[in-house]
Amino acid sequence: MKTAQGTVLITQEEIGRRIEELGRQISRDYAGGAVTLVGILKGSFIFLADLIRTISPDVRVEVDFMSVSSYGDATTTSGTIHIEKDLGISIEDKDVIIVEDIVDTGLTLLHVFNIFSARGARSLRVATLLEKPGNSKYQGPLDYVGFQIPNKFVVGFGLDYAQRYRNLPDIRVLDEI
Ligand code: IMP
Ligand code: MG
Secondary structure: OEEOOEEEEEOHHHHHHHHHHHHHHHHHHOOOOEEEEEEEEOOOHHHHHHHHOOOOOOOEEEEEEEEEEEEOOOOOOOOEEEEEEOOOOOOOOOEEEEEEEEEOOOHHHHHHHHHHHHOOOOEEEEEEEEEOOOOOOOOOOOOEEEEEOOOOOEEEOOEOEOOEOOOOOOEEEOOOO
16 A cells, blocks of 8 residues: 555554564463563564563563664675663573564674673574565574565664654555655
8 A cells, every 4th residue: 555655565453463473472482481572772662562562471571672783894794783772681591582673684683693692691582573585694593573575675663764754553665765
């Protein structure tokens, strides 16, 4: 559906249903245990807020956020990231799920994953609302994926273009950017 703010790729209802499925999966995988969700700011905040409420109360859930900026570097394949805001809690010996809005090049995820491994997380999994297949330099598994999407720039449901459009309730492709 075309709107004044682009074409809707994934509706609010589809997102809601899929997040409930992911929540059920997480509830099963961590039943009787605990999990620490770490949202990568800012794009993941809406996904994380919805996801956490679909996880069974039987699972002990902790939440924290990290903000990173990536500097692509033409001379290396991996680039580097700068931690703008670090975690407030220790993840040592914790079962952690990194929560991303979208995995594109996977560089953000690759670096965050390595940082968290070095900090001694007991287990590390990844939840991402969206995945653009084929671009990722992150070789590990994406454990909980909402939707695979075509290689187009999308906004809404927390994702921005130049800090705009995070408030759109669905996922859209901007017609011209
Ligand atoms: P990466 O390329 O996998 O490291 O993705 C880094 C970040 O770029 C994501 O967490 C998003 O914030 C942003 N990003 C990548 N693709 C898109 C898109 O299509 N729309 C909005 N943000 C995007
Ligand atoms: Mg962004």
